[in-house]
Amino acid sequence: xxxxxxxxxxxxxxxxxxxxxxxxxxxxxxxxxxxxxxxxxxxxxxxxxxxxxxxxxxxxxxxxxxxxxxxxxxxxxxxxxxxxxxxxxxxxxxxxxxxxxxxxxxxxxxxxxxxxxxxxxxxxxxxxxxxxxxxxxxxxxxxxxxxxxxxxxxxxxxxxxxxxxxxxxxxxxxxxxxxxxxxxxxxxxxxxxxxxxxxxxxxxxxxxxxxxxxxxxxxxxxxxxxxxxxxxxxxxxxxxxxxxxxxxxxxxxxxxxxxxxxxxxxxxxxxxxxxxxxxxxxxxxxxxxxxxxxxxxxxxxxxxxxxxxxxxxxxxxxxxxxxxxxxxxxxxxxxxxxxxxxxxxxxxxxxxxxxxxxxxxxxxxxxxxxxxxxx
Amino acid sequence: xxxxxxxxxxxxxxxxxxxxxxxxxxxxxxxxxxxxxxxxxxxxxxxxxxxxxxxxxxxxxxxxxxxxxxxxxxxxxxxxxxxxxxxxxxxxxxxxxxxxxxxxxxxxxxxxxxxxxxxxxxxxxxxxxxxxxxxxxxxxxxxxxxxxxxxxxxxxxxxxxxxxxxxxxxxxxxxxxxxxxxxxxxxxxxxxxxxxxxxxxxxxxxxxxxxxxxxxxxxxxxxxxxxxxxxxxxxxxxxxxxxxxxxxxxxxxxxxxxxxxxxxxxxxxxxxxxxxxxxxxxxx
Numbered sequence: 001x002x003x004x005x006x007x008x009x010x011x012x013x014x015x016x017x018x019x020x021x022x023x024x025x026x027x028x029x030x031x032x033x034x035x036x037x038x039x040x041x042x043x044x045x046x047x048x049x050x051x052x053x054x055x056x057x058x059x060x061x062x063x064x065x066x067x068x069x070x071x072x073x074x075x076x077x078x079x080x081x082x083x084x085x086x087x088x089x090x091x092x093x094x095x096x097x098x099x100x101x102x103x104x105x106x107x108x109x110x111x112x113x114x115x116x117x118x119x120x121x122x123x124x125x126x127x128x129x130x131x132x133x134x135x136x137x138x139x140x141x142x143x144x145x146x147x148x149x150x151x152x153x154x155x156x157x158x159x160x161x162x163x164x165x166x167x168x169x170x171x172x173x174x175x176x177x178x179x180x181x182x183x184x185x186x187x188x189x190x191x192x193x194x195x196x197x198x199x200x201x202x203x204x205x206x207x208x209x210x211x212x213x214x215x216x217x218x219x220x221x222x223x224x225x226x227x228x229x230x231x232x233x234x235x236x237x238x239x240x241x242x243x244x245x246x247x248x249x250x251x252x253x254x255x256x257x258x259x260x261x262x263x264x265x266x267x268x269x270x271x272x273x274x275x276x277x278x279x280x281x282x283x284x285x286x287x288x289x290x291x292x293x294x295x296x297x298x299x300x301x302x303x304x305x306x307x308x309x310x311x312x313x314x315x316x317x318x319x320x321x322x323x324x325x326x327x328x329x330x331x332x333x334x335x336x337x338x339x340x341x342x343x344x345x346x347x348x349x350x351x352x353x354x355x356x357x358x359x360x361x362x363x364x365x366x367x368x369x370x371x372x373x374x375x
Numbered sequence: 376x377x378x379x380x381x382x383x384x385x386x387x388x389x390x391x392x393x394x395x396x397x398x399x400x401x402x403x404x405x406x407x408x409x410x411x412x413x414x415x416x417x418x419x420x421x422x423x424x425x426x427x428x429x430x431x432x433x434x435x436x437x438x439x440x441x442x443x444x445x446x447x448x449x450x451x452x453x454x455x456x457x458x459x460x461x462x463x464x465x466x467x468x469x470x471x472x473x474x475x476x477x478x479x480x481x482x483x484x485x486x487x488x489x490x491x492x493x494x495x496x497x498x499x500x501x502x503x504x505x506x507x508x509x510x511x512x513x514x515x516x517x518x519x520x521x522x523x524x525x526x527x528x529x530x531x532x533x534x535x536x537x538x539x540x541x542x543x544x545x546x547x548x549x550x551x552x553x554x555x556x557x558x559x560x561x562x563x564x565x566x567x568x569x570x571x572x573x574x575x576x577x578x579x580x581x582x583x584x585x586x587x588x589x590x591x592x593x594x595x596x597x598x599x600x601x602x603x604x605x606x607x608x609x610x611x612x613x614x615x616x617x618x619x620x621x622x623x624x625x626x627x628x629x630x631x632x633x634x635x636x637x638x639x640x641x642x643x644x645x646x647x648x649x650x651x652x653x654x655x656x657x658x659x
Contacts, residue, residue: 027539028486028492028539031492061539063490063539066496066503340518340520343474
């Protein structure tokens with residue numbers, strides 16, 4: 001096999017009718033060119049007897065033996081009875097090896113493939129919903145047990161998760177909220193200036209920030225940061241049997257993994273939202289003073305009147321709900337991972353997409369609720 | 376490559392490996408001859424896996440030279456490295472099969488990547504490798520996560536053999552297998568070597584494998600190769616560290632060898648029986 005690159009490739013010739021002469025290297029790298037020719041020769045051969053002469057074959061491996069077997073099988077299929085001649089004993093042994101089973105053809109797709117996929121999708125979606133609800137139920141029960149017996153709560157992981165999911169998110173949340181404030185003020189400034197109502201920029205920025213944008217932008221960032229991390233961590237633990245190990249050690253994975261994450265986010269998210277409120281209004285304030293000439297002092301005076309404590313509280317009240325949605329979705333999708341690395345990746349994607357979707361749905365429901373309550 | 380049959384396919388000279396302050400190998404020499412089954416043994420942390428990773432271009436030594444199939448792998452181009460990689464097969468300890476591909480696709484992947492064969496022929500070759508390693512045909516369509524430990528090892532071996540390599544590296548091929556499957560893997564490796572003239576380097580702790588198929592055994596320790604030789608030579612070594620390693624299992628293994636007869640068909644059954652006898656004996 002030495003010098004495999006420079007050796008002559010496999011060839012097949014037909015010196016006279018009824019004889020195929022094989023020569024060269026019938027190895028995995030040598031048979032690339034000859035494969036089509038083998039098929040062509042075999043299918044046009046017809047039914048007369050045929051000799052497959054291997055005297056010129058310099059090297060043979062399992063790949064080559066597969067191709068020779070394919071040739072023989074095709075000849076037999078067309079009614080010819082091939083005879084091997086001139087092969088070395090080693091090569092004959094290898095050929096015998098290649099005679100082993102051909103792969104079964106792939107299963108036929110069902111007749112109504114799309115309808116079939118739709119049905120499977122519906123069932124899978126329904127099951128997932130059901131499993132999700134049962135997961136939430138389990139978590140609530142575990143939480144109940146934890147609250148009834150606070151020594152069961154794991155404070156160290158809670159604090160750790162507050163640090164990683166809360167404190168760690170401060171810079172990016174602050175920056176994004178600031179930019180959002182700038183954008184909102186900039187868009188509003190143009191309209192308000194036309195009516196000479198520049199000072200209402202404070203109402204616009206203040207109310208939209210504290211009621212909607214700050215909680216929402218915080219939730220989206222946290223879903224991308226922490227929600228994805230939870231799904232990936234739990235998913236990887238699931239595939240490496242760590243979750244099973246935990247269960248057999250008598251430790252509830254929900255108590256050990258999910259509860260600290262849930263509680264940590266529920267604590268951290270409102271605080272992050274307050275931070276986003278502040279930096280967002282700051283961004284609006286900077287924009288108001290540069291493009292509308294509303295001074296910082298005027299802005300502050302107006303802010304107290306424009307943004308009622310209710311508006312502020314409405315925004316903050318959403319945060320724990322969003323936090324619960326993110327933590328539960330991340331953990332739930334993580335626990336659903338099975339198999340290997342690609343499953344973990346899929347579940348992580350799903351956790352982020354579903355968390356953001358559910359957060360926005362929840363936000364819409366909040367809007368309806370608050371308008372019914374005249375808040 | 377024009378050397379005689381007894382050439383060394385792997386030659387390591389003065390290899391030194393360090394991870395920060397931690398020295399793994401120091402001035403290590405190691406040779407593997409063409410066509411032999413070379414087993415590498417040694418205590419935990421003696422650098423067996425690191426040795427393997429250096430030979431298969433996954434890690435660079437701090438000093439020394441490594442020749443594989445006549446090429447100096449410590450200073451070779453990316454292109455030459457790729458050529459070399461196509462000439463060996465590696466079976467990793469935990470399989471290293473790709474989770475998103477089924478077994479047949481896993482085996483066919485190197486063929487699809489490095490040859491221009493048709494899909495039909497590739498599937499045929501992959502199915503052949505699969506049956507060579509003793510896996511049922513219905514395992515072909517399964518994902519690696521659906522396989523048992525023994526099946527996983529066999530599938531990994533089939534993938535390592537996909538390109539009909541000249542050199543085969545096995546990292547703990549029998550670890551975690553039941554005795555019958557472990558014997559199956561042993562015999563398989565032996566059969567592959569005899570059929571294809573492979574050179575095999577195997578890292579193992581499995582004494583049965585060492586006694587039954589290894590031509591030579593290299594024992595690592597004290598940052599170098601402590602001793603190389605047949606099992607018989609090693610068990611009678613004058614070095615206390617080497618004797619100690621094989622002690623205990625020695626008597627049992629020697630007895631097993633004494634009883635070992637060439638009829639391979641019965642050998643497997645007998646071995647299983649004997650293992651049961653031994654285990655009951657150990658319990659006493």
